[in-house]
Amino acid sequence: MPIHIASRRRSSASLAAAFPGAEIIDVTSKAPDPWVRLSPFYPHGDIPVPYSDGVTSQSVEGIWQALKVFQHSDVDPTKLAVTTMKGLKRTVRRHGPVxxxxxxxxxxxxxxxxxxxxxxxxLAYRWILEHRTADLIALLRTKDDVVLLDYTTNGDVTDPTAPLSHAALIQLHIEGRWPDEDEAEASDGIINPMP
Structure with missing residues (x-):
């Protein structure tokens, strides 16, 4: 079954012309039930936080934002408890460079x-695909031709120029092409701890 990724910002007419006959499914935080559950902002609850034994988060985005460290601000554990899908983002404008x-x-x-x-x-997003949305993944596997809508279409983990598309990650998961979670950057990665 072909799975395509497209921008949620495209018009219905543009999508229909580009993907004739395909079922269009929005998987963003603005999607209807049940597909909104695939959004990394969705508050599934009890999502294990990597590197934090016994700590859980309401959402994948909560984990990503909580562990982000800026020039003027360290981790923010309050993001792990957010259940509204709003107020999760932490910005460079407010906290300085990441x-x-x-x-x-x-x-x-x-x-x-x-x-x-x-x-x-x-790690966190795969966990929800396997433990919180396996029913939706199974349903997607039964469809003949699907277009998943996301705000970004970047499915390349190594491309830092655009946010990573969770719709593309869904596609990679279904197609058995999940990116390596252990591969380090060429520069090898770990930055010295903050003073």
Whole structure:
């Protein structure tokens, strides 16, 4: 079954012309039930936080934002408890340049972007695909021709120029092409701990 990824910002007419006959499924935080459950912002609850034994998060995005370390701000564990799909983002404008992602809430190392994508984001998102949305993945596998809509279409973990598309990750999961979660960056990754 072909799975395609397209921007949610495209018009219905453009999508219909590009993918004639395909079923269009929005998997963003604006999607209807049940597909909204595939959004990394969705509060599934009890998602294990990488590098943090016994700590869980409501959402994948909560983990990503909580472990992000900025020039003027360290981790923010309050993001793990957010259940509204809003108020999760932490921005450079407010906190200064990103230094990396901490190896857990109390970790002593920072992971650079690609390594954090692999060892934090991929790990957490795969967990919800396998433990919270396996029914939706099974349903997608039964469809003949599907277009998954996301705000970004970047499925390349090594491409830092655009946010990673969770729709593309769904496609890779279904097609058995999940990215390596352990592969380190060429520069080898680990940044010295903050002073």
């Amino acid at each position: 230094r990396g992602h901490r190896t857990g809430l109390h970790g002593d190392q920072l992971l650079p972007y690609e390594t954090a994508r692999r060892r934090i984001y991929l």
